[in-house]
Amino acid sequence: xxxxxxxxxxxxxxxxxxxxxxxxxxxxxxxxxxxxxxxxxxxxxxxxxxxxxxxxxxxxxxxxxxxxxxxxxxxxxxxxxxxxxxxxxxxxxxxxxxxxxxxxxxxxxxxxxxxxxxxxxxxxxxxxxxxxxxxxxxxxxxxxxxxxxxxxxxxxxxxxxxxxxxxxxxxxxxxxxxxxxxxxxxxxxxxxxxxxxxxxxxxxxxxxxxxxxxxxxxxxxxxxxxxxxxxxxxxxxxxxxxxxxxxxxxxxxxxxxxxxxxxxxxxxxxxxxxxxxxxxxxxxxxxxxxxxxxxxxxxxxxxxxxxxxxxxxxxxxxxxxxxxxxxxxxxxxxxxxxxxxxxxxxxxxxxxxxxxxxxxxxxxxxxxxxxxxxxxxxxxxxxxxxxxxxxxxxxxxxxxxxxxxxxxxxxxxxxxxxxxxxxxxxxx
Amino acid sequence: xxxxxxxxxxxxxxxxxxxxxxxxxxxxxxxxxxxxxxxxxxxxxxxxxxxxxxxxxxxxxxxxxxxxxxxxxxxxxxxxxxxxxxxxxxxxxxxxxxxxxxxxxxxxxxxxxxxxxxxxxxxxxxxxxxxxxxxxxxxxxxxxxxxxxxxxxxxxxxxxxxxxx
Amino acid sequence: xxxxxxxxxxxxxxxxxxxxxxxxxxxxxxxxxxxxxxxxxxxxxxxxxxxxxxxxxxxxxxxxxxxxxxxxxxxxxxxxxxxxxxxxxxxxxxxxxxxxxxxxxxxxxxxxxxxxxxxxxxxxxxxxxxxxxxxxxxxxxxxxxxxxxxxxxxxxxxxxxxxxxxxxxxxxxxxxxxxxxxxxxxxxxxxxxxxxxxxxxxxxxxxxxxxxxxxxxxxxxxxxxxxxxxxxxxxxxxxxxxxxxxxxxxxxxxxxxxxxxxxxxxxxxxxxxxxxxxxxxxxxxxxxxxxxxxxxxxxxxxxxxxxxxxxxxxxxxxxxxxxxx
Numbered sequence: 001x002x003x004x005x006x007x008x009x010x011x012x013x014x015x016x017x018x019x020x021x022x023x024x025x026x027x028x029x030x031x032x033x034x035x036x037x038x039x040x041x042x043x044x045x046x047x048x049x050x051x052x053x054x055x056x057x058x059x060x061x062x063x064x065x066x067x068x069x070x071x072x073x074x075x076x077x078x079x080x081x082x083x084x085x086x087x088x089x090x091x092x093x094x095x096x097x098x099x100x101x102x103x104x105x106x107x108x109x110x111x112x113x114x115x116x117x118x119x120x121x122x123x124x125x126x127x128x129x130x131x132x133x134x135x136x137x138x139x140x141x142x143x144x145x146x147x148x149x150x151x152x153x154x155x156x157x158x159x160x161x162x163x164x165x166x167x168x169x170x171x172x173x174x175x176x177x178x179x180x181x182x183x184x185x186x187x188x189x190x191x192x193x194x195x196x197x198x199x200x201x202x203x204x205x206x207x208x209x210x211x212x213x214x215x216x217x218x219x220x221x222x223x224x225x226x227x228x229x230x231x232x233x234x235x236x237x238x239x240x241x242x243x244x245x246x247x248x249x250x251x252x253x254x255x256x257x258x259x260x261x262x263x264x265x266x267x268x269x270x271x272x273x274x275x276x277x278x279x280x281x282x283x284x285x286x287x288x289x290x291x292x293x294x295x296x297x298x299x300x301x302x303x304x305x306x307x308x309x310x311x312x313x314x315x316x317x318x319x320x321x322x323x324x325x326x327x328x329x330x331x332x333x334x335x336x337x338x339x340x341x342x343x344x345x346x347x348x349x350x351x352x353x354x355x356x357x358x359x360x361x362x363x364x365x366x367x368x369x370x371x372x373x374x375x376x377x378x379x380x381x382x383x384x385x386x387x388x389x390x391x392x393x394x395x396x397x398x399x400x401x402x403x404x405x406x407x408x409x410x411x412x413x414x415x416x417x418x419x420x421x422x423x424x425x426x427x428x
Numbered sequence: 429x430x431x432x433x434x435x436x437x438x439x440x441x442x443x444x445x446x447x448x449x450x451x452x453x454x455x456x457x458x459x460x461x462x463x464x465x466x467x468x469x470x471x472x473x474x475x476x477x478x479x480x481x482x483x484x485x486x487x488x489x490x491x492x493x494x495x496x497x498x499x500x501x502x503x504x505x506x507x508x509x510x511x512x513x514x515x516x517x518x519x520x521x522x523x524x525x526x527x528x529x530x531x532x533x534x535x536x537x538x539x540x541x542x543x544x545x546x547x548x549x550x551x552x553x554x555x556x557x558x559x560x561x562x563x564x565x566x567x568x569x570x571x572x573x574x575x576x577x578x579x580x581x582x583x584x585x586x587x588x589x590x591x592x593x
Numbered sequence: 594x595x596x597x598x599x600x601x602x603x604x605x606x607x608x609x610x611x612x613x614x615x616x617x618x619x620x621x622x623x624x625x626x627x628x629x630x631x632x633x634x635x636x637x638x639x640x641x642x643x644x645x646x647x648x649x650x651x652x653x654x655x656x657x658x659x660x661x662x663x664x665x666x667x668x669x670x671x672x673x674x675x676x677x678x679x680x681x682x683x684x685x686x687x688x689x690x691x692x693x694x695x696x697x698x699x700x701x702x703x704x705x706x707x708x709x710x711x712x713x714x715x716x717x718x719x720x721x722x723x724x725x726x727x728x729x730x731x732x733x734x735x736x737x738x739x740x741x742x743x744x745x746x747x748x749x750x751x752x753x754x755x756x757x758x759x760x761x762x763x764x765x766x767x768x769x770x771x772x773x774x775x776x777x778x779x780x781x782x783x784x785x786x787x788x789x790x791x792x793x794x795x796x797x798x799x800x801x802x803x804x805x806x807x808x809x810x811x812x813x814x815x816x817x818x819x820x821x822x823x824x825x826x827x828x829x830x831x832x833x834x835x836x837x838x839x840x841x842x843x844x845x846x847x848x849x850x851x852x853x854x855x856x857x858x859x860x861x862x863x864x865x866x867x868x869x870x871x872x873x874x875x876x877x878x879x880x881x882x883x884x885x886x887x888x889x890x891x892x893x894x895x896x897x898x899x900x901x902x903x904x905x906x907x908x909x910x911x912x913x914x915x916x917x918x
Contacts, residue, residue, distance in 0.1 A: 016806065195800050196800055196801050197800070197801030197804040199799075199800070199801075200775075200799040200800055200801050200802055200804070200805070201613065201775070201805070202713055202714065202736065202737055203713040203734075203737030203772055203775060204714070204735075204736070204737070204738030205734050205797075206715050206800060263798070272598070272714075272717050273596055273713070273714030273718065289854065314690060317690065317718070318690065319691070319710060319712035319713065319715040319718055319734070319735070320712070320713060320714040320718075321712050321714075322712055323737070339833045373914045384775075406756055425821070
């Protein structure tokens with residue numbers, strides 16, 4: 001069954017494409033041609049994308065699906081549904097599930113669950129240390145064989161620097177990428193907001209910028225020593241951006257991401273203890289937000305991700321420091337990234353690259369591009385469609401978003417995975 | 429409209445009505461603010477020697493839940509023990525009787541008087557409770573939507589106006 | 594209702610959650626109303642019928658006999674029915690959330706909640722959740738605010754010093770963890786105190802405290818010069834374990850208020866302490882019991898101030914003219 005996507009503005013940053021062009025997808029789910037139909041091509045279905053953007057399906061570098069272990073919050077089924085409704089065709093999930101993804105069986109189980117629903121692909125990250133305990137190395141090579149696209153200790157800081165060094169060296173032996181969350185556990189403490197004037201007024205324990213930069217400095221020194229390829233997750237401060245820029249200029253093999261919400265929100269958005277703004281790392285100052293934006297423009301930060309953390313309502317109905325951190329972010333990944341284009345900060349191709357080709361490169365998965373022969377993972381969206389995020393209309397099981405009630409720009413109309421239409425918005 | 433009421437004459441009239449009670453060695457208590465001003469004049473013209481008491485009935489009103497607390501509430505002050513004493517309670521206007529009811533409740537929280545005699549400068553129609561004055565300065569015939577207000581302490585003036593909706 | 598849940602559209606106090614954001618007029622209204630309640634406590638029948646028939650629930654998730662007792666006395670002097678609850682640890686162990694507790698109590702026709710909780714923002718969480726006719730007074734939430742304490746401190750200061758615009762106030766001690774300090778700073782600045790000082794080592798000062806409108810001192814001698822009011826904060830003994838200060842001896846030597854250090858301030862300076870005091874740690878007994886100490890009057894004033902806050906918060910739900918005379 002061949003499929004034609006007609007008349008859309010095709011934006012494929014990996015192949016430097018940005019023009020109105022038709023896309024032709026063959027029976028096996030690969031891109032057969034661009035612009036002109038191949039000889040003998042018969043389209044069983046034609047999707048009219050005129051006035052819309054056609055781009056690679058989004059690749060979300062960090063999304064928690066809560067399965068296994070926290071199914072009362074969300075499941076792979078519910079969240080992959082939400083993902084495709086948001087144009088996301090590939091999800092990368094961290095290993096801090098219960099049980100932890102530190103065995104090939106676990107890694108395979110999660111991927112198979114995703115295949116069962118036939119919606120977004122899920123590529124797990126494997127645990128860097130066994131049980132995420134920061135003491136023994138995990139079976140990284142076997143986990144890599146089983147489909148893990150990188151290794152991380154998530155938010156469980158590895159306190160023993162020697163263990164971290166060894167983990168990096170071992171990963172480097174097999175050319176594996178480590179994903180690092182720069183967080184010094186002692187400076188992080190029980191903090192829940194940025195340490196500054198707002199935190200002081202609210203009387204909430206603060207997380208100083210140093211909690212991130214101390215860990216970042218340590219990690220950079222070890223990356224240099226071990227030569228491991230590293231990706232820094234969720235930078236939140238201006239100082240960190242500067243440190244990563246400096247490391248890149250010296251040729252260190254590092255990449256970095258920022259969450260969509262850190263590009264828009266600051267500590268001021270917490271207002272009167274709005275738990276929807278409780279995130280780790282915390283929302284910091286305006287200066288930090290502006291530096292993160294600038295870092296994205298300059299290329300110091302390569303990728304925007306959602307850091308999707310769906311929660312049940314009770315998790316957020318507690319005093320601020322007792323509430324669980326995290327935002328349900330799948331559905332706002334695209335519009336928040338596009339908002340940077342609206343505000344003149346990024347160009348459209350650059351914005352799309354940050355959520356398609358760049359993350360695909362970091363995890364070395366063949367997606368995020370639409371050249372001939374590519375997997376037909378496609379996202380079609382209305383660039384100028386304004387809509388309001390309504391809690392009851394969210395597809396994710398988690399409705400915990402500070403963007404509820406906000407007007408957003410950019411709405412997905414179709415999502416294809418492997419040439420199959422897995423989501424279609426009801427436009428009537 | 430400022431009605432031309434001879435306040436001095438009215439107060440003198442009240443003093444005459446109260447003079448027979450002097451034999452019982454009464455204690456005078458005025459209700460803030462108008463009643464206190466009137467009571468000061470009476471206190472002087474009757475030659476009372478013990479200090480004048482003053483009641484602010486804000487905490488005893490029956491409309492608290494609806495209206496809230498009076499921003500200008502003053503402290504009540506009863507410098508003399510009222511147990512077994514004959515009280516002359518003084519107010520400026522007797523209308524529905526609710527202020528007097530509140531004042532009596534408050535007095536009884538201070539002690540147990542032997543008797544209470546009520547003296548008011550103005551009596552007007554519209555009684556809602558079984559309360560009456562024993563000494564009255566003058567009676568005014570007013571429409572239900574009219575309000576009368578005493579301003580002071582010096583000079584004392586009566587103002588009659590329309591009630592605000 | 595304003596966004597901060599405290600004032601209604603007419604600017605009347607509905608919930609008392611924090612000093613921050615309240616206009617000067619509101620603070621003065623509380624102080625003036627409290628004046629009239631002082632005399633109630635001095636006569637034999639220490640009651641007025643203002644809250645008769647109303648139910649006040651003291652909901653103390655964080656235990657405190659002193660504060661709870663003054664709120665209880667204040668409510669009873671207003672003739673309210675008072676219920677004291679200390680859910681504390683037991684409910685949370687059973688898994689009942691803060692809001693579940695509130696719902697259960699609210700169903701029992703509570704009119705006013707007085708809530709103390711060990712986490713900042715708890716009062717707001719509850720206030721957002723309550724129906725409009727049920728009011729809330731914050732008796733302390735985490736490090737964030739303790740507005741009734743700030744008001745009784747200001748009431749005490751006004752009684753002794755009269756004019757807020759002519760004094761210097763120094764707050765000494767663990768500002769970092771203190772909700773009393775935060776609320777008092779807001780109140781003093783709103784009431785027009787020109788100079789509010791905080792005196793503490795850097796470890797006990799929160800980041801960005803200057804932005805609250807205070808000058809910081811690490812040296813007590815410098816901090817107390819020319820000061821009219823000294824507020825000593827309690828130092829919890831756990832601070833030694835958290836690597837915030839080295840030892841009790843050093844703390845007392847450097848920051849403890851002794852007669853000698855007190856003499857640096859003005860001769861008629863008053864000494865205050867929100868209590869309970871650690872004698873020999875932040876304050877010397879000689880000073881605590883001395884002629885310049887107004888610590889005991891603070892406690893008495895606390896009842897009148899809390900009566901005032903309750904009366905203001907509970908009064909006048911409906912718009913209406915004063916009743917007939």
